[in-house]
Amino acid sequence: MTAENKPSRNEEEYFAKLEAERIARRSAEMARLNQDAERKSHHMRCPKCGGHLMTKDFSKLQIDQCPDCQGVWLDAGEMEAVMALEERGFMSKALGDFFGSLRGKKK
Ligand SMILES: [Zn+2]
Numbered sequence: 001m002t003a004e005n006k007p008s009r010n011e012e013e014y015f016a017k018l019e020a021e022r023i024a025r026r027s028a029e030m031a032r033l034n035q036d037a038e039r040k041s042h043h044m045r046c047p048k049c050g051g052h053l054m055t056k057d058f059s060k061l062q063i064d065q066c067p068d069c070q071g072v073w074l075d076a077g078e079m080e081a082v083m084a085l086e087e088r089g090f091m092s093k094a095l096g097d098f099f100g101s102l103r104g105k106k107k
Helices: 009-042 078-087 091-106
Strands: 054-058 061-065
Touching: 061 078
Parallel strands: none
Antiparallel strands: 054 061
16 A cells, blocks of 8 residues: 555544444434334233233223233323212212123123
8 A cells, every 4th residue: 555545544533433423323223213113012012911902982981901911001181081080970880880891791
């Protein structure tokens, strides 16, 4: 290699910096893809047992319930709606109807 075509120290540092930036972008992209895949694998899955949540009508709400462990999940704002129903005295009847319907389906 002659002195003319030998990369200068500045060029080497420049290309090393570009390579480091490319690797960092690729690493961030892989982390984002892994996070997306992880989130997708948990969508509508029971956080307790991993069962597939099913959306059911419950009084005036739609709730997500696990058919395996019977756990019930409320979306944002649904707890407040449940409490409002309770204050108006609808909750006990609705709960009774809901769990009664579950018992009926198991027969
Ligand atoms: Zn479950």
